[in-house]
Amino acid sequence: MTSPWAALAVLFTARLAMAFQYQVVASLGPLFMDRHGTNLADLGILISLYLLPGLVFALPGGGIAQRFGDRRVVASGLVVMVLGGLIMWQGQSWSLQILGRLLAGTGGVLLNVIMTKMVADWFAGRNLATAMGIFVNSWPAGIALALLLLPLIAQAGGLNAALATSMVLCIAGLALMTLAYRDPPASPGGTMPSGSWPRNSALTGILIAGCVWGLYNGALAMVFAFGPAFLVERGAALTQASGISSLVLWLAVVSVPAGGLIGDRIRRPNAVLLAGLAGFAVTFALALLAPSLPVFILMGLICGLPAGPIMALPGRVLRPETRALGMGIFFTLYYFWMAVLPALSGALSEQVGSAAVAFQLGILLLALAALGTLGLTRHRAQAA
Incomplete structure (x- = not known):
């Protein structure tokens, strides 16, 4: 893959899967409360837990990418998202829902930080604002798609079917990232030089x-x-x-x-x-x-x-x-x-x-x- 726009399509899809996963709890809140006997305050905490790991992992995420390479770390983040989704899908206790949500959010943080840098690598100096506008749009698009589809899926197959759908979308993003995505020609593609802290x-x-x-x-x-x-x-x-x-x-x-x-x-x-x-x-x-x-x-x-x-x-x-x-x-x-x-x-x-x-x-x-x-x-x- 050498086309910047094809690379952007892969990155867009992966981040759309993240947004879709983020919206699962909000879209299916009553079903979560019915299953686990929780209230709105508990639901609000579960929603917010997805972004909470960003305070801890956003900064070291960049360093991890320098050490192991962008594509490898993004793929690992998608694996963690799938694992978090799996725990929420199969977990019967509220504590497992919390654990799964935190894991999924940790993987999402790695995606958010590193894929934005990857877009900048592909489009630096040309159509950067356009590319970033398309890439950022994956978030509202994923949430809107979740709002549209998840209630219908849950109505037909229950909460587990909706959770499984979110997990499958993350797996699709993982497949695209590992099988179709390549680093841009001008990118180092692996370990970045030392001393790369902005000054x-x-x-x-x-x-x-x-x-x-x-x-x-x-x-x-x-x-x-x-x-x-x-x-x-x-x-x-x-x-x-x-x-x-x-x-x-x-x-x-x-x-x-x-x-x-x-x-x-x-x-x-x-x-x-x-x-x-x-x-x-x-x-x-x-x-x-x-x-x-x-x-x-x-x-x-x-x-x-x-x-x-x-x-x-x-x-x-x-x-x-x-x-x-x-x-x-x-x-x-x-x-x-x-x-x-x-x-x-x-x-x-x-x-x-x-x-x-x-x-x-x-x-x-x-x-x-x-x-x-x-x-x-x-x-x-x-x-x-």
């Missing part, structure tokens, strides 16, 4: 880029985590509120790759990034003033535009020999912000007594992400 301007750049990505995703989390509660406060029925909030995710499947494509076509990805952040903030404000279906449709069409250009930032600040550890730093910051911000928003909303605080916080997060982007642009100009 000076590169380290500053990746720290800023990681914060921008974390803040942006924190703003997105405000929509999916607190949008239904906010709309219910404004008079919507729960089913209607959930449907309107989920519509943002479906439309993001379109807007995420569009942002990367537009940025590359006009050769101004940062302009698309900043415009997308500003437009997303405006839709938050419109939702606070007059929450309605058209506002959330507009939010979905705009919110994904910054994703591809943001994910292209590490490829622009890191040299090939620093990408593995650099992406570990990038994703460690992402997992940190994603652990802190939803909890902070929930505490503030509880204190104020309204989920509208989450949307107000979303505006602030997007403003901080824009400032970070401007700061990174200035930093790169000074370092050049």
Whole structure:
């Protein structure tokens, strides 16, 4: 395989399997609670456990890839995901569900960190924002696919059939990675040189880029985590509120790759990034003033535009020999912000007594992400 787009298709499929596996618990929550006698709080913990290993493994994941090679470590991560899925599929106790979820999430962390670096290796200097937009789109696409298929599969064959489906998708990703994927021609393809820790301007750049990505995703989390509660406060029925909030995710499947494509076509990805952040903030404000279906449709069409250009930032600040550890730093910051911000928003909303605080916080997060982007642009100009 020598085509960058064919390689991207393999990486997209593997990450889609990760997103599909992540969504299993949320999509089948009532079935998990019925089987194990748990409550919503337990379910929330099980959902969050998938991303928790990122705080521990994101940074060393880059070093592991340097030592053993990208493709080998990604394949190992998929094996761990399959093992975690197998434990959840066959495990009858809640403790085994927790163990399986943590294992699956650990494998997913390795995928997230290393495959992003692999995309940058294939597309560095050409169509990078477009490729990153497509790659990042694997996450909402996988979640949307899980929302569509898992309830139908569970209805026909029960919870075990749905869990097995997720595991089979991970196995398919593993097969593609081991049998079809090859390293890019210009890639070292194995052990990276020693002393490849980002330094000076590169380290500053990746720290800023990681914060921008974390803040942006924190703003997105405000929509999916607190949008239904906010709309219910404004008079919507729960089913209607959930449907309107989920519509943002479906439309993001379109807007995420569009942002990367537009940025590359006009050769101004940062302009698309900043415009997308500003437009997303405006839709938050419109939702606070007059929450309605058209506002959330507009939010979905705009919110994904910054994703591809943001994910292209590490490829622009890191040299090939620093990408593995650099992406570990990038994703460690992402997992940190994603652990802190939803909890902070929930505490503030509880204190104020309204989920509208989450949307107000979303505006602030997007403003901080824009400032970070401007700061990174200035930093790169000074370092050049």
